[in-house]
Amino acid sequence: VDYADLTGAPSGADRPNPRVISNNVMADQSRGREAAKRSDMVWAWGQFIDHDITSTPNSGAMDWNIAVPLGDPAFDPKREGKAMIPFSRSSAAAGTGTGPDNPRQQINAITPWLDGSMIYGSDAVRAAALRSFEGGKLRVVESEHGPMLCPNTLGLPNDNPTHKPADGLLLAGDTRANENLALLSLQTLFVREHNRVADELARQHPELDDQQLYLQARRQVGAEIAAITYNEFLPALLGPNALPAYAGYRPEVDGRISNEFATAAYRLGHSQIDPIVWRDAADGGAIPEKDLPLVATYFSPERLAEGGLEPLLRGLTRFIQEPTDEKITSQVRNMLFGRPGQGGMDLAAINIQRGRDHGLPNYNAMRQAYGFEPITSFSQLSSDPVKVGKLTYTYGDVDKLDAWVGLLAEDPAPEAAVGPTLKAILVDQFTRLRDGDRFWYGNDPGLADQREALDGLGLAEVIRRNTQIGDEIDDSPFFGEKFIRSKP
Known part of the structure; x- marks a missing residue:
């Protein structure tokens, strides 16, 4: 860790303001699409499984807000000098932060395992509220576009920064x-x-009761998610055979989520996010309700009534994502959860601040921790002279480079969407998640007769058997073919 006092005080006092870094380095003008044609499903699936393995609670105290530079074009256009991006420090794990030998640590509020918790819940109350208690099934509401999730009529906790009922x-x-x-x-x-x-x-198995059906269906669906993640998603993101072959459960392996994974490396998807929500009809054109800017879709489940899942899933699998680099779309860099002045925030600045909140080491220290030599010049980070110039102008010293920014700025490794250090962190974490999981589908005797089918399962098959989508999507939904349509 790299806390200012080695115990728990945030780092970064000697580094540039996070919003300044965001403006100087991460603005996304003239960006284009990824040359390798990975689809928008890569970032969407990445977020989907992220919500299965990480959830870091914060204090809610707004105790370390990010100062907005005077005259910031998005957040301080009137040059009033008072604007702030709200930020609350992550909650500290009980008993930590007492001294350099016991520095502040953060909490993962959910299990790290790929067990489908984002579908089934991580506590008994939520898990029960999601169940129908009939035939082992989950509660849904029927609609003209098929079964949908139920409204939260029970008042259970939900993130709601846009203050919807x-x-x-x-x-x-x-x-x-x-x-x-x-x-x-x-x-x-x-x-x-x-x-x-x-x-x-x-x-x-007509002899099985509701509980038995629920548990066995959950077991199978969790295995399907794991299989798709390791057999389709990770090879698309990291290249083929990036992880060592599975050799069975290893009880000595610690599968817990590392801070550098949760707070830096796995925030790579924020770079990949498409500013447009593409809503494709079966024939490849837009649906009558048209595509949407991302900002119009935050916490807006009512939009699912505009054609159902099919247009969204077609769009995710057909359109090519943004490159994985240090650039972030303005839809989350200036308009996270709302437009500027209407609740909008800067996700890039928040990520930089979060790394400092957690005491993450700088980029060079993180490189060394994963077996790489430190860099002495920004030109060793990237072959792009414009990027190098912006980093040099903004940071000055490579040893002040925030880990998240540096990881995204790396030139990609061969066959991967990400650079070598970022790839190493992802390979380490996903290998430990798999090998340290006693209930991994490859180790679960209750799934032995399904193992071959699970290994052959693709996301396209799951989409086709639960929607009206057929062969109009490719069998490899993590790669697309469409670059852009005229903007909505």
């Missing part, structure tokens, strides 16, 4: 499910898949 948001296993339509479409898809599996099990 509680029942104006939907209830899922994770409190963040309503954040955007891409995420919500995957949440809904896998609730449908759970109910499809439960129905199939009930037909095959």
Whole structure:
């Protein structure tokens, strides 16, 4: 860790203001699309499984707000010099932060395992609220576009920064499910898949009761999510064979989520996010309700009524994502959860501040921790002279480079969307998540007869059997072919 006092005080007093870094280095003009043609499904699936393995609570105290530079074009256009981006420090784990030998640590409020908790919940109350208690199935409401998640009529906790009525948001296993339509479409898809599996099990095994059907369907769906993640998503993101082959459960492996993964490396998806929510009809054109700017979809589940899941899932699988680099779309860099002056925030500045809040070491220290030599010049980080110039102008000293910024700025490793240090962190974490999981589907005797089918399962198959989508999407939904349509 790199706390200012080695115990818990945030780092970064000698580094530039996070919003200044965001403006200087991370603005996304003239960006284009990724050359390798990875689809928008990469970032969408990445967020979907992130909500299964990490959730860091914060104090809610707004105790370390980010000062906005005078005259900031988005947040201080009238040059009043009073604007702030609200920021609360992450909650400290009990008993930590007492001294350099026991520095402040943060909490993961959910299990690190890929177990489908974003669908099923991480506490007994939420888990029960999601169940129908009939036939092992989850609660849904029927609509003209098929089964949908239920409104949160029970007042259970839900992230709600746009201050919607509680029942104006939907209830899922994770409190963040309503954040955007891409995420919500995957949440809904896998609730449908759970109910499809439960129905199939009930037909095959009429002797099973509701609880048995629920648990077995959950077991299978969790395995499907793990299989898709490791057999499709990670190879698309990191290149083929990036992880060592699975050799069985290893009880000595610690599968917990590392701070550098949760707070820096796995925030790579914020770079990949598409500023447009593409809503494709079966014939490849936009649906009558048209595409949407991302800002119009935050915490707006009512938009699912505009054509259902199908247009969203087609768009995610057909359109090519933004490159994985240090650039961040203005839809989250200036308009996170609202337009400037209407609740909008800067996700890039928040990520930089979060790294300092958690006492993350600088980029060079993180490189060394993963076996790489430190860099002595920004030109060693990237072959792009414009990027190098912006980093040099903004930071001056490579040893002051924030880890998240440096990881995104790396030139990609061969066959990967990400640079070598970022790739190493992801390989380490996802290997430990798999090998340290006693219930991993490759180690679960209750799934032994399904293992071959699970290894051959693709996301396209799950989409096709739970929606009206057919062969109009590719069998490899993590790669797309469409660059852009005229903006909505």
